[in-house]
Amino acid sequence: MTAFSLPGAPHVHYTQQQLHVEGCSLDALANAHGTPLFVYSKASMLEALSSYQRGFAGRNAQICYAMKANSSLAVLQLFARAGCGFDIVSGGELARALTAGAESGTIIFSGVGKTRAEMRDALAAGIACFNVESEAEIDVLNAVALAAGKVAPISIRVNPNVDPKTHPYISTGLKGNKFGIAHERTLAAYQRAATLPGLGIVGIDCHIGSQITEDAPYLDAMDRMLDLVTSIEAAGIPLGHIDFGGGLGINYNGDTPPQADALWTKLMAKLDARGFGQRKLLIEPGRSLVGNAGVCVSEVLYLKPGEQKNFCVIDAAMNDLPRPAMYQAYHAIVPLSKTAQTESPAVVYDVVGPVCESGDWIGHDRALSVRAGERLAVLSAGAYCMSMASNYNSRPRAAEVMVDGNHAHLIRNRESVTASMGGEHLLQPAGTSNGP
Numbered sequence: 001m002t003a004f005s006l007p008g009a010p011h012v013h014y015t016q017q018q019l020h021v022e023g024c025s026l027d028a029l030a031n032a033h034g035t036p037l038f039v040y041s042k043a044s045m046l047e048a049l050s051s052y053q054r055g056f057a058g059r060n061a062q063i064c065y066a067m068k069a070n071s072s073l074a075v076l077q078l079f080a081r082a083g084c085g086f087d088i089v090s091g092g093e094l095a096r097a098l099t100a101g102a103e104s105g106t107i108i109f110s111g112v113g114k115t116r117a118e119m120r121d122a123l124a125a126g127i128a129c130f131n132v133e134s135e136a137e138i139d140v141l142n143a144v145a146l147a148a149g150k151v152a153p154i155s156i157r158v159n160p161n162v163d164p165k166t167h168p169y170i171s172t173g174l175k176g177n178k179f180g181i182a183h184e185r186t187l188a189a190y191q192r193a194a195t196l197p198g199l200g201i202v203g204i205d206c207h208i209g210s211q212i213t214e215d216a217p218y219l220d221a222m223d224r225m226l227d228l229v230t231s232i233e234a235a236g237i238p239l240g241h242i243d244f245g246g247g248l249g250i251n252y253n254g255d256t257p258p259q260a261d262a263l264w265t266k267l268m269a270k271l272d273a274r275g276f277g278q279r280k281l282l283i284e285p286g287r288s289l290v291g292n293a294g295v296c297v298s299e300v301l302y303l304k305p306g307e308q309k310n311f312c313v314i315d316a317a318m319n320d321l322p323r324p325a326m327y328q329a330y331h332a333i334v335p336l337s338k339t340a341q342t343e344s345p346a347v348v349y350d351v352v353g354p355v356c357e358s359g360d361w362i363g364h365d366r367a368l369s370v371r372a373g374e375r376l377a378v379l380s381a382g383a384y385c386m387s388m389a390s391n392y393n394s395r396p397r398a399a400e401v402m403v404d405g406n407h408a409h410l411i412r413n414r415e416s417v418t419a420s421m422g423g424e425h426l427l428q429p430a431g432t433s434n435g436p
């Protein structure tokens with residue numbers, strides 16, 4: 001019996017030439033549930049979480065899973081049961097987190113555009129903290145809290161102007177980004193917030209970007225944050241917690257990000273050296289908890305030789321896997337069956353979906369020996385895939401399965417076309433109306 005794991009994803013492995021997630025054959029899952037199909041390893045998610053937990057052993061730390069990475073209810077439930085809080089960015093995420101069993105006192109609310117209604121709902125739920133991202137939001141949140149007879153717990157999200165050295169669309173802590181309040185204006189913003197009766201200052205926050213694969217940007221951001229904490233507290237404003245955001249990268253294509261426990265051992269050493277080792281810490285990891293735990297299984301529909309390129313048309317598309325189209329992101333693509341590999345020589349293909357856009361590609365220049373009807377797996381598809389999926393081209397969303405050892409739990413039905421038309425209305429004859 002041959003068994004080996006794919007890089008970055010220890011629970012995705014070939015056993016007897018067939019690709020498995022934990023103890024489940026992906027071919028069997030695709031036979032049962034169809035394709036495209038997202039399959040997640042529960043053990044991978046919990047192991048990724050325990051790496052952070054090891055890094056924080058003995059510390060006063062709360063891990064708030066950034067649920068935008070994968071907001072499927074069963075994923076949230078898994079993390080809630082494992083002791084995570086949640087970083088949310090919308091009223092929809094608040095409702096999902098609560099439905100999945102999150103404790104409201106462990107929820108923090110980030111985002112540059114919180115609406116008054118979202119603020120009211122989060123106040124009513126009793127969340128732990130609003131990560132406020134602008135001076136204007138400070139005033140609106142104060143007014144909303146006063147009207148509700150509450151005090152809103154806040155931290156200010158600082159834009160530390162540190163280059164995370166990642167794709168420009170996913171760096172968030174540079175001066176040119178829309179996120180947070182500029183480092184130089186933070187003290188004044190805290191001083192103003194401290195005068196407002198609807199706000200209670202509970203911490204400080206930053207998040208510098210995503211898919212970060214080096215230590216240095218974190219160490220730089222931490223230094224800048226701790227300088228700020230010192231000056232804000234010297235001005236008489238105590239900060240209960242420090243939130244260092246998320247952003248740790250994963251291995252998509254030979255990337256070598258630090259392990260969470262190793263990174264946090266280094267960061268804790270800096271915190272200790274600067275006298276902040278006992279401070280309450282929050283972090284907001286998303287991708288690094290779920291990214292390498294998931295694959296997307298897809299069927300090859302057609303092989304299409306071309307003059308300049310050969311195309312391998314699969315039944316997953318940019319609506320299911322938007323990252324290549326949006327960020328030119330690389331996802332490894334491997335066959336479900338290794339036996340097919342040995343039968344025919346590999347051909348170089350562009351792997352594309354059925355959507356009517358040239359941007360609908362999943363992988364460029366991939367050497368594969370496949371035939372129509374065979375299945376492929378797109379790897380590292382646990383983060384920012386299903387949560388960013390759309391119905392473009394009126395394609396229903398894929399189904400999702402969570403594997404736990406030899407057991408597979410269907411955690412989301414394949415969307416029906418009828419359900420995807422659910423909230424829509426045809427025009428009615430003149431004189432009648434669907435509403436205001």
Ligand code: LLP
Pocket residue numbers: 066069087110111170172207209210211245246247248284285286287288323327383384
């Ligand atoms: N906290 C805040 C305030 C964030 O904006 C984000 C991600 C996170 C935490 C989690 O970051 P992570 O640990 O997942 O890197 N769709 C893009 C990624 C966008 C990330 C946006 N913010 C992608 O597919 O690469």
